[in-house]
Amino acid sequence: MDTSDEEESIVLRQRREFQPLYTRALLIRDQRDGRWHINRxxxxxxxxxxxxxxxxxxxxxxxxxxxxxxxxxxxxxxxxxxxxxxxxxxxxxxxxxxxxxxxxxxxxxxxxxxxxxxxxxxxxxxxxxxxxxxxxxxxxxxxxxxxxxxxxxxxxxxxxxxxxx
Structure with missing residues (x-):
């Protein structure tokens, strides 16, 4: 694995881990039926x-x-x-x-x-x-x-x- 692939995987992992909480709270996808839950x-x-x-x-x-x-x-x-x-x-x-x-x-x-x-x-x-x-x-x-x-x-x-x- 070359360094650019490693860097890309690190960036993607960090982006997933440190995604702002407010965006997760606003829209939560229900995996059972594919609907979005809007936290109102x-x-x-x-x-x-x-x-x-x-x-x-x-x-x-x-x-x-x-x-x-x-x-x-x-x-x-x-x-x-x-x-x-x-x-x-x-x-x-x-x-x-x-x-x-x-x-x-x-x-x-x-x-x-x-x-x-x-x-x-x-x-x-x-x-x-x-x-x-x-x-x-x-x-x-x-x-x-x-x-x-x-x-x-x-x-x-x-x-x-x-x-x-």
Whole structure:
């Protein structure tokens, strides 16, 4: 083996060994079916929403929540608790690899943002770090549940629906 072959093999070995960790974390190829897993930092996205709007010392005041989601925070939590109790889709579970899936908060906020502002499905990828398919699926489930829960409720009907609002 001459020196150029040895040097080339050393360089290739070093390149494989010292490849930056962030590129490995972003795209992980699943060897079973040839798909790519995109690490969207689901936990970080959930924490970002929580810190921006939900906690007592949140980043944005309640008027920003109302402007962004077109409802008061209290109403959002009531709807979220009813939706979560009605359908297991909105409960956080683990996927087949044991990683936590999206939280009920992320799915609900994605659906509400799409509905309240008539956003396109890929808009939530920037803030919530969700894919377009997940956005559309969340919106469909959310709409079906809200219709099933609140179809009989009407304003001014002697307290009908007060358990929801």
């Amino acid at each position: 930092d689901r936990a970080g996205s959930h924490d970002r929403i929580w810190n921006d709007y939900i906690i007592d010392e949140c980043k944005y005041p309640s008027k920003y929540f109302r402007r962004r989601f077109r409802m008061r925070c209290e109403l959002f939590w009531r709807i979220l608790s009813n939706v979560e109790a009605h359908d297991v889709y909105f409960m956080q579970r683990n996927d087949a690899a044991g990683r936590p899936r999206l939280s009920e908060l992320q799915k609900s906020i994605a659906a509400i943002r799409l509905l309240s502002h008539s956003y396109k499905a890929d808009c939530c990828d920037e803030y919530l770090l969700l894919g377009e398919t997940t956005d559309v699926e969340s919106k469909k489930h959310f709409c079906d549940i809200v219709i099933a829960l609140y179809v009989g409720w009407a304003w001014g009907t002697n307290g009908a629906g007060e358990e929801f609002f």
